[in-house]
Amino acid sequence: MAQQIPFVFLSFFQEASEAVNIFSGRPCLEVSDIVVMDNLSSHHLEGGEILENWLHEMGIELLYTPSYSPDLNPVEFCFSKIKGQLNGSLQALVHTNIKLVIMEAVDTISIEDMKGYYEATSYLFV
Numbered sequence: 001m002a003q004q005i006p007f008v009f010l011s012f013f014q015e016a017s018e019a020v021n022i023f024s025g026r027p028c029l030e031v032s033d034i035v036v037m038d039n040l041s042s043h044h045l046e047g048g049e050i051l052e053n054w055l056h057e058m059g060i061e062l063l064y065t066p067s068y069s070p071d072l073n074p075v076e077f078c079f080s081k082i083k084g085q086l087n088g089s090l091q092a093l094v095h096t097n098i099k100l101v102i103m104e105a106v107d108t109i110s111i112e113d114m115k116g117y118y119e120a121t122s123y124l125f126v
Helices: 004-018 046-057 074-087 098-107 111-120
Strands: 034-037 061-064
Touching (some): 004 046
Parallel strands (some): 034 061
């Protein structure tokens, strides 16, 4: 499984490079974009170095958040809302079908929530 991690990691970015933003019609990854990732150790392994070189060739900068800085990572706000749902209104259903309940919790994250998370981490200035 550990050997698959760089492949899966890089496949995600390959798919993203071919995807189009459904709202703007523009590519999801473009020249002069900045990709911000947390400092998870696996992001720096073999796949991380390959990714950094590949993004650089595409004219995209790769930055890492400082270590131990969850306040700079929008996904941490998502996790917090999901946990709140699992401990709150969805708690009674957690033991019936955890996969479905997690999907329900994820669905409670709105576009406005996401804008707020990015504004809170200073990655989006609206």
